[in-house]
Amino acid sequence: MSDELPAEVLAWIGRVVVVDEAEVLVERGLIENFCSSVEDGNPLYWDETVANEVCGGIISPPAMLSAYNRPHPWTPKRGDKPLNRPLELHFKVKDALDYPRGIVTELCFEFGVPVRPGDRLRAEQSLREVSEIKTNKLGTGRNWTIDVTYKNQSGAVAGVETLSFFGYRRAS
Template structure:
């Protein structure tokens, strides 16, 4: 497969962004507490009503790094409709032979806090597709998504970039 044609095609898609999609669950105390229980996170802003009430927030907030838990695809019913531009790019790479995939870097920047009752929406942009690179994992391309999460007031909650290496398996690899 000629990767240069695929690369050109995908680089032309950079900047494409999905529509805003509504997250299935409102931000809620039960999911926050379950997260804190699993992580053993004792920050009282997340689970101690009395402490949170007298804090600058005036009430419980969610751990900011939890935001992605609201956008993970449900087990059932399966998500329908068009895949987002990042998913399309990763699929195109896989079809062209780079079917190994490993996440390499993620950055989250936080703006307004998430509070119980917030309704989040998110959109996904294809942010970058790199030329061919050879890494210790394998030879392939870095593909970067940018997720933007907003609340019901259209305030930006978080912008997350997420980079994966899509590579041709065969040489050194890891799951």
């Protein structure tokens, strides 16, 4: 297999390739569903009085940053075919490099302005880097890193999620 990257992948490095407008608004019911599921009683997510005093109102837990930009399974407008798959850029890279398998190896979140009920987030996916071809116990493939920058309706950055992947083909 050639070590040279396909031209389309090279062209993606360092720029925003996929933009997702969230199909759902941030709202308290979603926040409470999540906090209930991980037993998080932080009053910033539940108690308006405390949240108002500490951070100006109820906020969304940081771990939900990526939740709002995942597509609905179905909508009346587009049926069950979302415009983009979740983490579309990862799949574009994986397909362009012709790797049947891909796993997340590392995740990093940097948080900015709090996400609040009523916000609608926009996710901008960019490709930071792609490694040389390497072989490990999983198989032969490449690592790549994708940054997803989440912005609210005012353009303020709510956070950046950096995901490192290993796409590979098992040894035959």
